[in-house]
Amino acid sequence: MVTKYLDRYAISVSLLVLLLILSLVFTGFFTSNVMPYAFAATVLAGTSFFFEYLFNKAGNERQEKGKKMYFYVIPANMIIFVGIVLLLFN
Secondary structure, X not given: OHHHHHHHXXXXXXXXXXXXXXXXXXXXXXOOOHHHHHHHHHHHHHHHHHHHHHHHHHOOOHHHHHHHXXXXXXXXXXXXXXXXXXXXXX
16 A cells, blocks of 8 residues: 555655655754644645646656656746745745
8 A cells, every 4th residue: 555655756756755855954944933834845745746646637747747747846846935935044
């Protein structure tokens, strides 16, 4: 069951792990702003899982799904993250 989930949502899980690893770099900054960062992380993880769910539902192959995530979801998540950081942390 876990391997099926990891296989279907491999890209989102890897992005979530990357987000967690990169958050350790900014721990000193984000300890005073835990709730806004948790909100930003939830939004980014939610959009990644949602789009990957849609790509899985459409029956896309892994390579095609990876290209769609690379060209659409990752740039959109970067824009969302910058927007959230600018709005919440300033």
